[in-house]
Amino acid sequence: MNALLVYPSIPDTYWSFRYALSFQGKRAAQPPLGLMTIAPLLPGHWRKRLVDMNVERLTEAHLAWADVVLISAMLVQRGAVDALLARCRERGLRTVIGGPITSSLAPSMLPATHIVIGEAEEIVSDLARDIENNTARPVYQACERPLLDRCPLPDLSLIRMKRYNTMTIQCSRGCPFQCEFCDIIEIYGRKPRTKPIPQVLAELDQLYAAGWRDSVFLVDDNFIGHKPRAKALLAALSDWQADHGFPFRFITEASLNLADDLDLLHGMQAAQFTSVFLGIETPNESSLLASGKLQNTRRDLVESIRRIQRRGIEVMGGFILGFDTDREDIFDRLVDFIQTSAIPIAMVGLLQAIPGTQLYRRLHSEGRILESGTGNNTGGQLNFLPRMNAASLTRGYRQVLERIYSCDAYYERVLRFLAHCPPPAATQLSLSKLRALLASLLRQGILSPHRRSYWKFLLAAITRYRHSFRTAMTLAVMGYHFQRMTDRICRQDA
Structure with missing residues (x-):
């Protein structure tokens, strides 16, 4: 069996950190741990590939390779899940969906071939055997919470x-x-x-x-x-x-x-x-x-x-x-x-x-x-x-949102935090962190209409909290993401 494990895209929210991640050249905050944990429980003779749609496109070649598509998702990913299931149905592909989304929605609301409800550690072996034998049931429900x-x-x-x-x-x-x-x-x-x-x-x-x-x-x-x-x-x-x-x-x-x-x-x-x-x-x-x-x-x-x-x-x-x-x-x-x-x-x-x-x-x-x-x-x-x-x-x-993520209010809050929180132990400056620093200086310090607030904050961080400067820069970059998201959310109300 060729098992394609797919993690659908997460919409842009405060939690996605999309605009901050771009400073470091990163594509997503975290990998899909659930799929990475389930994969070793699949039969050893199955071939496995994982596509995280938050970091790469799901191509037609991926779907052509697959015999079965296994999806894990949260409720917030429902829109991407619906689109993914539709693509799989067009190709006649069998689909299995699990993750928190199946505990939030009735099976009738998730048009997958097979649905796994609950924690899957005790279910995977039976599900895989049934898929191989073409006897898989529409719904698999975890009977207990596994150790x-x-x-x-x-x-x-x-x-x-x-x-x-x-x-x-x-x-x-x-x-x-x-x-x-x-x-x-x-x-x-x-x-x-x-x-x-x-x-x-x-x-x-x-x-x-x-x-x-x-x-x-x-x-x-x-x-x-x-x-x-x-x-x-x-x-x-x-x-x-x-x-x-x-x-x-x-x-x-x-x-x-x-x-x-x-x-x-x-x-x-x-x-x-x-x-x-x-x-x-x-x-x-x-x-x-x-x-x-x-x-x-x-x-x-x-x-x-x-x-x-x-x-x-x-x-x-x-x-x-x-x-x-x-x-x-x-x-x-x-x-x-x-x-x-x-x-x-x-x-x-x-x-x-x-x-x-x-x-x-x-x-x-x-x-x-x-x-x-x-x-x-x-x-x-x-x-x-x-x-x-x-x-x-x-x-x-x-x-x-507008008040707490206005540049002046946010930078004031960060400086107040630095005054209360001792700096973490020093670590090596990685290439991605250096890239983020340079991108921040360009995007926030030169190109941003809020550059005056940014440089005022930077000066205060350097002069008063020199040992916490790396934390200050990390939070400055985070602030860029929150400000972009706040603009988007508040514009849609205009």
């Missing part, structure tokens, strides 16, 4: 690593909390499952042997979901980093209660975690309580963030507008909070009712669902009827 020691090493031979900004590994799945709007707990459960530590280190060994010497994103749903195991892993990561000369800088996702555990923070600092994404959501405690985000309540949010920043770890924040308890003052409150907390990368989105979540079920019972949604919470569209006037909500959302 992660069943995961093989991702097949790095299927990708060209230099096309990506960050490599990825997964150490755990699931999250112990119960946020109403989150689909993670519905798909992967509330009992975190962790990979054995030797298995995680083997994945790092593989990346190191392949020549990778840049950021590694630990794509866990909540890295500290099981705190004792996270601490044990951090100790092992710290030792591994020291033994190999600290070749990687780690990024991950966690919950805000990370700030309460100094042992965790010390372990992340020792292992050289430089960034963590936190779901902060809102400064409005009534919204946190109503949505089940209890881990963010009864605390000083800014001080919690500051505690993490003081460890040399940048906080990237996720924020949501559109909760039932939001009032007209939420827009000013959110802007003030983001500026005060000095979170440069602030991902602000409109609340989305994702199919399968507690929120979707509640709003559906209240007759407030408009459509299944696109999975893109930063596009400025709603898929439900909010309590606040919908026009006021979407207008306020766009105004928040």
Whole structure:
């Protein structure tokens, strides 16, 4: 069998980092880890190719070669999935689709030959056998959530690593909390499952042997979901980093209660975690309580963030507008909070009712669902009827984006962050980073209409935060992407 593994294109959003990646000559932020992990579970006599449509075109020659096309996708990729499935149907190709999208949409909404719902580690062998025997069923449903020691090493031979900004590994799945709007707990459960530590280190060994010497994103749903195991892993990561000369800088996702555990923070600092994404959501405690985000309540949010920043770890924040308890003052409150907390990368989105979540079920019972949604919470569209006037909500959302990503506000926030966050350990200046620096000086310092703000920021970074200059330049480039995306989103409302 010729198995063509395809990852559909992701639309341009704040999360794509498209405009920032172009500074380094990169084509995508991360490789398709799910397909790279499933590939080794396919029969050894199958021939495999992987096409990531975010870094290369899917050609007719690719489709002509294939006997079966295996697709993994998220809900946000639905438009690209529909177009891909149509191309495959025209050629009479068998298609298999899995990934989070199949947990969000009914099988009837995905016209693939075969649909895999849930985590596929326990399904792949039966599915492959049935495909070979022409007895494959339309739908395969995972009966249970597998232990992660069943995961093989991702097949790095299927990708060209230099096309990506960050490599990825997964150490755990699931999250112990119960946020109403989150689909993670519905798909992967509330009992975190962790990979054995030797298995995680083997994945790092593989990346190191392949020549990778840049950021590694630990794509866990909540890295500290099981705190004792996270601490044990951090100790092992710290030792591994020291033994190999600290070749990687780690990024991950966690919950805000990370700030309460100094042992965790010390372990992340020792292992050289430089960034963590936190779901902060809102400064409005009534919204946190109503949505089940209890881990963010009864605390000083800014001080919690500051505690993490003081460890040399940048906080990237996720924020949501559109909760039932939001009032007209939420827009000013959110802007003030983001500026005060000095979170440069602030991902602000409109609340989305994702199919399968507690929120979707509640709003559906209240007759407030408009459509299944696109999975893109930063596009400025709603898929439900909010309590606040919908026009006021979407207008306020766009105004928040314009305010936090105006050049002056963004650069001010970055400088405030640099004042709180010690610089990371120095690393070698790679060719791609040098290219990004030169591109920034040209595009932002010479060609941009905001060049006056840029040079003012650069002067402040050089004179006041010289040891953090590389971080300052990285965030300047990120700001370019956010400003371009903000212009696009706000223009579509004009």
